[in-house]
Amino acid sequence: MAKMDMDSVFVGVDVGASRTKVAVMTPERRLVGHSVEKSGTDFTATADRCLDTALRMAGAEATAITKAISTGYGRKNVSYANETRTEIGCHGKGCYFYFPFSTTIIDIGGQDNKIIKLGDDGRRISFKMNRKCAAGTGAFLEEMSPRLDIPLEEMDGLASRSTDMVKLGSFCTVFSATEVLENIRRGRKVEDIIKGLFFSVIQRVVEMDALSPKVVMTGGVVAHNPYLVKMAEEKIGRSILVPEHPQLTGAVGAALYGIGLATIE
């Protein structure tokens, strides 16, 4: 067990539809602990467990928590949160921490996508979330994984081996699934189909809004599928910035909000 030597830490909790993420930071804005778990059906319990894991990693006791800010779909279910902020605000703050200049952030989450535009001073200029449907989100890949009988974690490697990507034309997840079945029936290689799925995710996201010169990608889908980022770079014709822990950006942003609030107080 790590030595408990932290006097004051700030906690950010991002309870997403798919995963719960916790970031523990020092007042000097150093990320010292983090954890990710499936959100499951009891958001409060999951957030508690994630906190325990992240505090252990940080070497901090719960009593050292100066402020805890929650964000994400289940932000109102976190028992130890002092305040809540939206995931839009937290992703913006988290990304600006790593890339302190004007950017467009593409966050691909389990249930929704976000496009957030920040100015040079880190202030948000605009944001958009995907519409009601799950096309282009992590849920789309989660839906396709059992249909192809391919575990989610194997998708990235398979897509990178594709030599002849399958083009999927449909906007809708259900219709895309039908297209996938049609391609299986025609004997297309599974890696080519998966690359087509990745391309579909990218297409759904980039058509949400115009992108500024510098683009950052975050979220669980990005964290687990580096090849998807490479494809996105090819699609937009420039390199994409990815923070060290792309899945934790919202949680980091929430912790940073806490540090900011404590400074004001």
Place this chain on the structure above:
Amino acid sequence: MAKEKKVVRKKIKATGEMNRIMAEYFYELDNASKTGERKIAWCTSVGPAEILRSLGFLVHFPENHGAMLGATRMATDMIPEANALGYSPDICSYLTADVGAYVKGISPLTRAYKGIDGVPKPDVLVYNTNQCRDVQDWFAWYAKELNVPIMGVETHRGVGDVTGAHVESVASQMEALVPPLEEISGNTFDLEELKRVVALSKQCSDLWKQVLDTASNVPSPLTFYDGTIHMGPAVVLRGTQQAVDYYHLLLAEMNERIAQGEGAVEDESYRLYWEGMPIWGRLSAHSKLFSSLNTCVLASTYCNSWIFSAFDPDDPFRSMAKAYTELFIVRSDPAKERYVKTMLDFFKVDGVIYHDAKTCPNNSNCRYGMPQRIEEMTTLPFLTINGDLNDLRMISDEQTKTNIEAFVEQLEERKN
């Protein structure tokens, strides 16, 4: 756990009087429907109601009924009935909810008003396509179902400046309605009576405008959500003395609030403009949400759409034609953008919310780049909410909430 702020919404005292005159209106229609003592016309909400009243018709507005189905959250269960008859889930959910409710033999009127069995039976159906083509299809369905005559006005669309030619064309269509309506009503058209009705409509419209304009005060004494409820008399009772009397009362209350520095939203910090249809089934939820964020959605194109400044009793047909063609919904995008810009300045707002209503493309003004153009003109930020006027299946509440909260956070960042 972060505590949710408890929201207390301020009640408008005049609401009781509004409920009374609305009840009177519905009972009068119901009585006529049951006894046949008076003829009943169904009319679109921005149709030639003044002509109908001048000929002695009582007027029922199916759009009002559609909105009631939405506000009572009954609509979503009715819509599939109409879908099964061949009316797509993608078309006007007022139409599908109203037709579905008829098929199921259900009406919110029976729940709200004891003794009323349903919508009143029409003797004639009169539309104006200025709202959209769907109203015509809607009325056509009833014309066939109930074997009732249908007639109407085919309006111009994408109108830039309203010209004499537009006015003549619509005015002559309105005049052409008179002979068949005389026959159905059994009454002879009386120009003086039409002038009297138009004068009352004009008074109603002017007072309604004054009520809505009070929202330019900081803090605003009323919200958009109040407006969607209190516009009832301006829609269904314009052309009557009751509507005029009611808006005198409501205006006095709003002015009293202003005099006392009383805002509709406690500690109003942000002021927003709503562009597009209301989400009827979420009026209360959204009103509470915005209040909890100290944000007042205080003005809208929608509530302003029952202001008819051009009405002139001395020239009733031409002035009605002008008023019903000046309507925002039939105008070109440049004309709409000029209008919205004027409203944003007048009401001193911090941002705009566009409602992209799935089943109402005609009144979703965010699909051809308008929000971006208006943002460029005004530098005011905007948010687009995906939803629907009536079909709650088209709404993601959690996503709407996150979007709204994030938008208010953005406004906060801009102010700091």
